[in-house]
Amino acid sequence: MTKEHKENQDVVRTGSSGGKKAVVLVSGGLDSATTLAIAAHRGYECFALSFDYGQRHAAELQAANAVVAANRVVYHRVVAIDLSQLGGSALTDQAIAVPTSGAGDPGIPITYVPARNTVFLSFALAWAEVLGAKDIFIGVNAVDYSGYPDCRPEYIAAFETMANLATKAGVEGDGLAIHAPLITLTKAEIIRQGSRLGVDYSLTVSCYQADPDGRACGICDSCHIRREGFFAAEIADPTRYLT
Amino acid sequence: MTKEHKENQDVVRTGSSGGKKAVVLVSGGLDSATTLAIAAHRGYECFALSFDYGQRHAAELQAANAVVAANRVVYHRVVAIDLSQLGGSALTDQAIAVPTSGAGDPGIPITYVPARNTVFLSFALAWAEVLGAKDIFIGVNAVDYSGYPDCRPEYIAAFETMANLATKAGVEGDGLAIHAPLITLTKAEIIRQGSRLGVDYSLTVSCYQADPDGRACGICDSCHIRREGFFAAEIADPTRYLT
Numbered sequence: 440m441t442k443e444h445k446e447n448q449d450v451v452r453t454g455s456s457g458g459k460k461a462v463v464l465v466s467g468g469l470d471s472a473t474t475l476a477i478a479a480h481r482g483y484e485c486f487a488l489s490f491d492y493g494q495r496h497a498a499e500l501q502a503a504n505a506v507v508a509a510n511r512v513v514y515h516r517v518v519a520i521d522l523s524q525l526g527g528s529a530l531t532d533q534a535i536a537v538p539t540s541g542a543g544d545p546g547i548p549i550t551y552v553p554a555r556n557t558v559f560l561s562f563a564l565a566w567a568e569v570l571g572a573k574d575i576f577i578g579v580n581a582v583d584y585s586g587y588p589d590c591r592p593e594y595i596a597a598f599e600t601m602a603n604l605a606t607k608a609g610v611e612g613d614g615l616a617i618h619a620p621l622i623t624l625t626k627a628e629i630i631r632q633g634s635r636l637g638v639d640y641s642l643t644v645s646c647y648q649a650d651p652d653g654r655a656c657g658i659c660d661s662c663h664i665r666r667e668g669f670f671a672a673e674i675a676d677p678t679r680y681l682t
Numbered sequence: 683m684t685k686e687h688k689e690n691q692d693v694v695r696t697g698s699s700g701g702k703k704a705v706v707l708v709s710g711g712l713d714s715a716t717t718l719a720i721a722a723h724r725g726y727e728c729f730a731l732s733f734d735y736g737q738r739h740a741a742e743l744q745a746a747n748a749v750v751a752a753n754r755v756v757y758h759r760v761v762a763i764d765l766s767q768l769g770g771s772a773l774t775d776q777a778i779a780v781p782t783s784g785a786g787d788p789g790i791p792i793t794y795v796p797a798r799n800t801v802f803l804s805f806a807l808a809w810a811e812v813l814g815a816k817d818i819f820i821g822v823n824a825v826d827y828s829g830y831p832d833c834r835p836e837y838i839a840a841f842e843t844m845a846n847l848a849t850k851a852g853v854e855g856d857g858l859a860i861h862a863p864l865i866t867l868t869k870a871e872i873i874r875q876g877s878r879l880g881v882d883y884s885l886t887v888s889c890y891q892a893d894p895d896g897r898a899c900g901i902c903d904s905c906h907i908r909r910e911g912f913f914a915a916e917i918a919d920p921t922r923y924l925t
Binding site for chain 1: 834837843845
């Protein structure tokens with residue numbers, strides 16, 4: 440059995456968990472759109488959570504709205520948080536230029552936002568507790584973004600352990616699970632899986648500096664990874680690139 | 683050696699770590715005021731972090747400002763976050779009455795805010811990373827607030843483990859520490875330690891429903907615990923109680 444077939448079976452096998460609530464982090468990017476489709480396909484009642492955190496690409500939030508509208512989602516909440524005032528990242532700090540030299544830097548990229556996934560998962564945890572949801576989905580990926588500490592399996596596992604000590608559900612109930620279904624997949628594998636589930640990738644935005652209409656620059660690291668993903672997946676890339 | 687003497691020695695022994703930056707969570711309550719004094723006494727350059735999270739007692743933030751003003755603090759940041767829209771707690775949800783029947787409920791109290799300490803520590807972690815701070819102080823206490831899952835030592839340890847997997851400092855540097863110096867102390871022990879360090883407890887507000895002038899109701903759980911703490915510590919209680 441190929442890895443791809445096994446992933447597909449995983450999706451089908453867990454499709455019977457209908458009626459359970461899940462909080463799904465939706466950024467408007469390719470990965471989170473795929474993650475939302477996976478959670479919905481597994482039968483969860485999906486509560487989508489997005490953040491307005493001072494990101495420079497406002498097109499991202501518009502994409503999040505479009506992605507949510509294209510799926511069966513019970514409720515979409517956009518929480519405004521103020522990571523930008525903490526500074527320290529090209530994605531939120533206007534004083535740092537976005538790198539356009541292509542992927543390949545072996546270190547932690549300048550586009551890293553401090554503790555971003557921890558902040559996002561913390562809000563997801565708070566909402567999950569209020570909703571009585573035991574499942575949180577996040578589209579982190581350790582393959583293409585190997586430089587981000589908070590995209591690794593060991594980080595997700597540690598957050599899950601902490602979450603189960605932090606909350607009523609963990610202490611009194613039967614536990615919370617943090618699902619990161621894309622974490623070990625390549626971009627091409629993610630695109631193939633999403634395409635099988637009917638994800639409309641034309642709604643998503645990956646570019647770090649997309650224009651207000653959602654058109655991608657075509658030269659930033661994120662555009663490189665996206666383009667190469669569609670090429671490797673042998674699926675037509677619906678992205679509107681400026682160059 | 684009594685426990686109290688040992689605590690005092692701990693404070694003195696670690697007083698040589700001058701120049702190191704620490705992020706200190708300051709709510710305006712008795713515990714966080716003591717924690718800030720401990721961090722300052724240990725020689726840290728303190729960066730105070732407070733939250734405007736829709737709490738009903740606005741007096742709390744005024745108290746936080748007063749507590750910070752009374753200490754050597756490099757910078758005080760108040761981050762606005764929107765926990766209230768998530769609901770689920772008497773402290774932020776206007777539809778739930780604050781219990782005034784006195785302390786003693788063995789379960790998780792209704793004043794529990796979902797995942798609050800996890801959200802707060804996540805922001806502290808983000809700021810610490812930007813500042814290059816390796817130390818975060820939080821005034822949680824497992825004795826008086828035994829019903830709060832996220833006030834227990836095992837929770838703090840799990841957050842620290844997660845934080846060290848989440849961040850550049852954990853992955854590339856020499857690690858982050860989450861300090862909870864009050865976690866095993868009684869309220870009386872906290873008050874005695876703070877008094878030795880010169881904390882002005884008249885600036886602090888514990889009451890869940892303090893009036894705009896910072897006067898305490900005198901009947902809520904938090905007022906009960908505070909009153910009994912000063913009584914047991916044999917230190918005059920400077921709190922202005924309405925009843």
